[in-house]
Amino acid sequence: MSRNLVQYVVMRGDLAKKWNVGALIAQACHACCAVTHLFHEDPYTQEYLKDLDSMHKVVLEAPSLESMDELEARLKENNVDHKKWVEQPENFCTCIVLKPYPKEEVEEYFKNFKLFIKAGSCPANPTGPWVCSNRCSTDGDCRGSQKCCRNRCGALACQKPTPSRRAVFES
Numbered sequence: 001m002s003r004n005l006v007q008y009v010v011m012r013g014d015l016a017k018k019w020n021v022g023a024l025i026a027q028a029c030h031a032c033c034a035v036t037h038l039f040h041e042d043p044y045t046q047e048y049l050k051d052l053d054s055m056h057k058v059v060l061e062a063p064s065l066e067s068m069d070e071l072e073a074r075l076k077e078n079n080v081d082h083k084k085w086v087e088q089p090e091n092f093c094t095c096i097v098l099k100p101y102p103k104e105e106v107e108e109y110f111k112n113f114k115l116f117i118k119a120g121s122c123p124a125n126p127t128g129p130w131v132c133s134n135r136c137s138t139d140g141d142c143r144g145s146q147k148c149c150r151n152r153c154g155a156l157a158c159q160k161p162t163p164s165r166r167a168v169f170e171s
Helices: 013-017 021-038 043-050 065-077 103-110
Strands: 005-012 057-062 082-087 092-098 147-150 156-159
Touching: 005 013, 005 021, 005 043, 005 065, 005 103, 013 021, 013 057, 021 082, 021 092, 057 065, 065 082, 065 092, 065 103
Parallel strands: 005 057
Antiparallel strands: 005 092, 082 092, 147 156
């Protein structure tokens, strides 16, 4: 690709506490398909689709429905093309996906959002103190590169991840 085109996907992080990962991924897939369909004739979308093996997506976490509403208002106010995915029959927003854009044109809208899932895997054999109450619920609750993982007692705690070959949140 001649430009640094990127597609931003913003997921509701609070849903990660209630839904399984597969359901969340399905929401992002639905929204990505919808925005690609809606803006298929757009020159940036066409350029993005020319090299399927080099697509770049950034998946971010919005902490709440309110933060999603604020983001959508900013995007509409600035004429940034996107799709707000509304789950049915529940009728609530699960994610917002932008059509592909040059990164420098849209990155300002996402400065306050964190990556949805941090790189690495939870340790197969956790170490650390025997703390038997949850200290986190998502990776976003943990500092730096730490992930929210089961500890020796089975409770969720922030831990140093085991490196993995590829990060889940960005491709």
